[in-house]
Amino acid sequence: MNTPFIIEQSDIELLNTTANIIYDLSFEHASRHCISIKMKILRNQTDIVIVKSPVWIPGSYKVRDMNSHQYDVQIHDIHGNLLSWKWLSKSAIEILNPEKSDIVISYEYFANDRGVRTSHVNRNHAFIMPVACLMYVEDRMEEIHHVAIHDNVSWKTITTALSPIHEHATADITLYGALNYHILIDSPIEIGNHESISFDVAGALHEIAVITQESIDMEWLKGEIKRAVEIEYAFWGDLPYDRYVFFLLVSEGLRGGLEHLRCNVSAVEPSAFQDKTTAQGMMALLVHEFFHTWNVKRIRPIELGPFNYEQENYTHMLWLAEGFTSYYDDLLSFRCGFYSTEEYLSVLAQSHLGKLARVPGRFSMSVKDSSFLAWTKLYAMSPDQQNQFPSYYTKGGIVALLLDLLIISKSSGKSKLDHALKIMWELYKQDGSKGFTEDQIINLIEEVCGVAIRTEFTDWLNGTEELPYQKLFSEIGLEWKEEITVIKQDWYGDFRPFHPKKQSIFFGCSLAEDHGRIFVKEVEKDSPADKAGIAIDDEIISVNGKRMINRSMLLQALQANGLEQEAEIIANCDGKIYETRVQLQSAISYSLKVSESITHEQERLLEFWLHG
Numbered sequence: 246m247n248t249p250f251i252i253e254q255s256d257i258e259l260l261n262t263t264a265n266i267i268y269d270l271s272f273e274h275a276s277r278h279c280i281s282i283k284m285k286i287l288r289n290q291t292d293i294v295i296v297k298s299p300v301w302i303p304g305s306y307k308v309r310d311m312n313s314h315q316y317d318v319q320i321h322d323i324h325g326n327l328l329s330w331k332w333l334s335k336s337a338i339e340i341l342n343p344e345k346s347d348i349v350i351s352y353e354y355f356a357n358d359r360g361v362r363t364s365h366v367n368r369n370h371a372f373i374m375p376v377a378c379l380m381y382v383e384d385r386m387e388e389i390h391h392v393a394i395h396d397n398v399s400w401k402t403i404t405t406a407l408s409p410i411h412e413h414a415t416a417d418i419t420l421y422g423a424l425n426y427h428i429l430i431d432s433p434i435e436i437g438n439h440e441s442i443s444f445d446v447a448g449a450l451h452e453i454a455v456i457t458q459e460s461i462d463m464e465w466l467k468g469e470i471k472r473a474v475e476i477e478y479a480f481w482g483d484l485p486y487d488r489y490v491f492f493l494l495v496s497e498g499l500r501g502g503l504e505h506l507r508c509n510v511s512a513v514e515p516s517a518f519q520d521k522t523t524a525q526g527m528m529a530l531l532v533h534e535f536f537h538t539w540n541v542k543r544i545r546p547i548e549l550g551p552f553n554y555e556q557e558n559y560t561h562m563l564w565l566a567e568g569f570t571s572y573y574d575d576l577l578s579f580r581c582g583f584y585s586t587e588e589y590l591s592v593l594a595q596s597h598l599g600k601l602a603r604v605p606g607r608f609s610m611s612v613k614d615s616s617f618l619a620w621t622k623l624y625a626m627s628p629d630q631q632n633q634f635p636s637y638y639t640k641g642g643i644v645a646l647l648l649d650l651l652i653i654s655k656s657s658g659k660s661k662l663d664h665a666l667k668i669m670w671e672l673y674k675q676d677g678s679k680g681f682t683e684d685q686i687i688n689l690i691e692e693v694c695g696v697a698i699r700t701e702f703t704d705w706l707n708g709t710e711e712l713p714y715q716k717l718f719s720e721i722g723l724e725w726k727e728e729i730t731v732i733k734q735d736w737y738g739d740f741r742p743f744h745p746k747k748q749s750i751f752f753g754c755s756l757a758e759d760h761g762r763i764f765v766k767e768v769e770k771d772s773p774a775d776k777a778g779i780a781i782d783d784e785i786i787s788v789n790g791k792r793m794i795n796r797s798m799l800l801q802a803l804q805a806n807g808l809e810q811e812a813e814i815i816a817n818c819d820g821k822i823y824e825t826r827v828q829l830q831s832a833i834s835y836s837l838k839v840s841e842s843i844t845h846e847q848e849r850l851l852e853f854w855l856h857g
């Protein structure tokens with residue numbers, strides 16, 4: 246592709262513009278989850294016009310075939326005369342237009358997927374992901390595109406990172422625009438009666454739109470998000486937009502986020518507003534998605550932009566896009582004050598290092614291959630995936646952590662990864678037309694930080710060996726421990742222990758309950774459950790002759806069995822009962838703590854790492 250890849254837009258640039266590709270969106274059929282779309286293609290220069298739907302969403306590495314929800318396609322010229330057309334593929338249409346007329350494509354789009362990557366419409370609101378439902382005209386992606394939203398009398402508010410075309414909306418149509426198709430499809434739209442609130446940082450307007458049926462403390466949320474924006478602004482040195490939107494979906498069963506150029510969409514459960522740990526997780530998610538404004542939406546692997554919307558876009562470098570972002574989401578959350586030092590070290594121990602320790606697949610596949618195969622591995626969501634490969638989020642984040650510690654150690658506390666990222670951002674601003682290669686990133690880190698890291702870093706990226714935690718943590722006075730978990734003693738009365746002292750047991754599978762039956766969802770390779778032949782989808786019926794009816798009963802029975810003798814298990818595989826014996830193991834806990842014998846020099850390095 247030789248066309249320029251323009252991804253920056255400010256609201257002022259779109260004011261009073263005209264467009265020759267316009268989408269009319271109306272919502273007469275919202276109650277049955279449908280958006281009615283009329284796509285107008287004006288000033289055609291060719292007698293054959295090809296229109297296409299993207300098959301994937303940048304930031305989410307999976308072929309989704311989103312236009313499977315598109316139906317009732319009709320194509321006319323602007324005067325209502327039928328035009329001849331046909332499907333060229335599952336996502337492309339060819340229109341014969343011998344008169345070079347203006348074209349109108351009308352279709353319905355069934356939008357009933359609630360989540361951060363999909364459109365969802367009902368009688369209460371419309372959340373529109375343009376990439377899922379708005380088609381593009383081949384060879385005309387670089388033009389200005391407009392979206393006309395037809396009034397739905399009961400919906401009062403529209404929030405989007407698209408830019409308004411008129412300073413004052415007309416009575417029944419509100420017009421928004423993007424400088425090109427790339428920006429258009431990167432700009433979701435929420436229409437409804439949602440709550441929104443805004444604040445300024447460094448002259449840029451930040452809007453928060455919360456999409457929920459719950460009652461949310463908007464002022465508290467605004468304070469926390471503003472803090473995150475201020476810390477990330479200080480980290481990078483400037484804000485690459487005039488206006489930015491945080492879309493937050495709050496609903497049971499929703500999790501995750503997706504980054505965009507001028508906004509992000511994040512989803513949390515309502516408990517994020519009731520429980521401290523879940524609230525901390527929500528803030529780390531928002532810090533993560535916002536960090537992507539720089540890392541991946543602008544500083545990016547060379548393969549990720551300009552995009553080919555018709556097929557998989559492979560890259561080995563999601564360790565940079567997602568791994569580095571996963572490392573910084575918790576570190577910057579700590580710098581925001583969302584975690585205390587102890588809490589941050591505990592999050593690293595449990596949610597990063599301890600999580601990877603339970604992934605046997607880290608010995609089977611490198612983080613680079615895990616990135617390259619994201620399309621069929623991480624996004625395939627196999628229940629066996631922990632045994633097959635490490636996530637580039639988890640291992641990529643730990644590689645970033647170790648790289649940071651390596652730089653700090655080798656430079657004796659003079660440089661750190663933060664410095665290299667800042668320079669990457671400066672270089673991006675000089676020429677943002679292309680992404681970075683792995684080699685460029687490594688050279689840049691070595692040059693900026695003044696240390697040699699290539700050998701270790703490429704080993705971590707390409708290898709499947711265990712990563713060297715112990716050595717790098719000890720350089721900054723931290724102790725990383727893997728210990729046998731001991732159940733805390735509980736006392737009955739003054740003297741008698743209620744339970745004899747016991748080690749917590751490790752079984753090695755995750756379980757789900759269904760109407761009094763217990764099913765195996767995942768099994769860790771070489772765990773006690775795996776060695777006993779217990780497999781995914783099996784039903785566990787009894788332990789030591791006792792019928793099991795729920796997960797906690799099963800875990801208690803295994804705990805009571807202890808480590809000294811095998812537990813007898815009766816289970817069901819595909820309708821056939823089998824008996825097996827399982828030798829349980831001690832559960833392992835992970836901890837990362839400041840050493841009691843930390844030296845002054847180690848303390849200095851620790852402070853430098855945490856605070857800069």
Ligand SMILES: [Zn+2]
Nearest residue numbers: 533537567570
């Ligand atoms: Zn991410």
